[in-house]
Amino acid sequence: MPKILITPKSFQKYKEKPIEMLTAMGYEVIENTTGKTLTEEQLLSYINQDIIGIIVGVDPLTEEVLQKFPSLKAISKYGVGMDNIDLQAAAALGIKVGNAKDTNNISVCELALALMFECARKLSSAIKGVKDFGWDRSIGIELTGKHLLIVGGGKIGKEVTKRAKGLAMEVTIYDPYMRDEEFLQAHQIGYATDFAEIIQQVDIVSLHLPATPETKHLMNATVFEKMKPSAMLINTARGELVDEQALLSALVQGQIAIAAQDVYSVEPPEVGDALVQLDNFILTPHIGAYTEEAVERMAIVSTQNILNLLNEQG
Known part of the structure; x- marks a missing residue:
């Protein structure tokens, strides 16, 4: 079964509906349960799990990380700024990328x-x-x-x-x-x-x-x-x-x-x-988007985005 990796720790609070959306489309969900932002090394621990999509927070999706995910087709940013994602490397690898615009x-x-x-x-x-x-x-x-x-x-x-x-x-x-x-x-x-x-x-x-x-x-x-x-x-x-x-x-x-x-x-x-x-x-500890309303919007929109991006990839 194709898998979706979800890394943002604040995603946990409003994960019920997004996970229902993903499982209804036949995807297995893998969650970051560390309660922390993942390092490059921690991200690489998932490379053998047939992950085709990642909903990512501020975890570093560098070129080195992206190259190690052979099945990865899409990345959905849980938020707006995408400077933690190597967009050039993603494009070269044929990985679609989107963000949760206007949510926060x-x-x-x-x-x-x-x-x-x-x-x-x-x-x-x-x-x-x-x-x-x-x-x-x-x-x-x-x-x-x-x-x-x-x-x-x-x-x-x-x-x-x-x-x-x-x-x-x-x-x-x-x-x-x-x-x-x-x-x-x-x-x-x-x-x-x-x-x-x-x-x-x-x-x-x-x-x-x-x-x-x-x-x-x-x-x-x-x-x-x-x-x-x-x-x-x-x-x-x-x-x-x-x-x-x-x-x-x-x-x-x-x-x-x-x-x-x-x-x-x-x-x-x-x-x-x-x-x-x-x-x-x-x-302050990067809490700009950390309100109940924004977190819920980001969870839903980033989930819909990953589904749309994967659908585009066929």
Whole structure:
């Protein structure tokens, strides 16, 4: 019986219907029961099980891994970003790849806003202080009236934009590949064409771009030097967008005030990582898509995608 490997740990909560969908079509399901993201070595332990499809989270489907699965015909990403999949190798091997588009837009958007509030009001440290029986109050800032730069005008960027306008923020979008005039006019949004210029003017930068060779280290030492010393950086997209050594220097030297990320170049970060230990750096464990609603949508859509891709392969 042909087999489907399911690797994402959060898939477990809403697996009943997806597994019914797969078994009804004659597939046997193999689940990752480790509760952790699989390494390349762990993925290779499945190579002798006649797996023709993989529903994958952030596990590394490198060229080496893909080459070792002789029966593999399709990969369905449980989520949107596919930078953990060697797409070029998959294409060369005739493996179809798809992702669960539009399943986590709202969840990631809301986390980006939550991180803005955290940076503005330092809520977690205030809560911890009271629970430690302290009563110290740190002064915060209002988001109302602040100038927000959305870097990446795709669907998540647009969702953040609409909500930021509801907070009476001034919003500008920078995206050299996308300019939706109807959206800009409907929501009274600015559009920047010069990144080096706009970065000097804004109070908050929120990143909503995929990781590509062109976007790698978009936020670097040169950019941080241009930003306001009171500026805030929010990254719920990909860790590779930020040069973390440059960010460390910028935060220590006061080139920007604070940064919050849900993503990191190496996840989880190494113990003792200097950036993670800074008081003005906030890091959450890649939970942007981890809401009940988004997880359920991703489970259903990624399952339907694997069925569609396998059907296309015949």
